Amino acid sequence: MISASFNVNEDDALALASHYYSTSPTVRRTRLWAHLSVPLLMSFLGIVIYCQSSANKGSVIPVLGWGLIWALFYPKYHAWHLVQTAKKMFEESSYHKAFGPYSVTFDNYGIMSSSPSGEGKYPWSSVTRVLLTADHLLIFLAGPQGYSIPRDQVPDATIQVMKAFAESRIPGTEPGAPPNGGATTRLGKSRVQGGPPSRS
Secondary structure (H helix, E strand, C coil), X not given: CEEEEEEECHHHHHHHHHHHHHCCXXXXXXXXXXXXXXXXXXXXXXXXXXXXXXXXXXXXXXXXXXXXXXXXXXXXXXXXXXXXHHHHHHHHCCHHHHCEEEEEXXXXXXXXXXXXXXXXXXXXXXXXXXXXXXXXXXXXXXXXXEEEEECCCCCHHHHHXXXXXXXXXXXCCCCCCCCCCCCEEEECCEEEECCCCCCC
């Protein structure tokens, strides 16, 4: 049996939601289409303009420039938009009522928890993924629901034991971060890292 207590705020909840939506196949397909559609359209328009002998061929440059700018900056805009959308969803659903002190306990049967919104018990079969980032241990239940455990509030030894314990009971879990440093990818306020530094 392993227990931990911590406080959850908006940044912690955003880390969980941002990672869920950023890895959703549906969101990825939408992002890919939006990322490629504008540059392809601008390229097509550029070819049409260039092929028209009476047109000013210099006008091709700004058309292609807009396509290039979109291709370079859309990924950052998309990540920013995901975070802003999640914030609006929190406000609409009064999610802030769930912010505050949490306690979770892992045992052989599942996860027991208490939070400002009540108490719950979930069997391991309801847990879909476990992910360790530089800032959080993320426990995913159904959809974007789950636990976002801040690493700066729980001893690193406990975090590592909780991660290993959960992974041993969930087949096919996503590999977490090893102890060595590595490149990071920002997801809201959290960063998926090839190897976050240990914290105690």
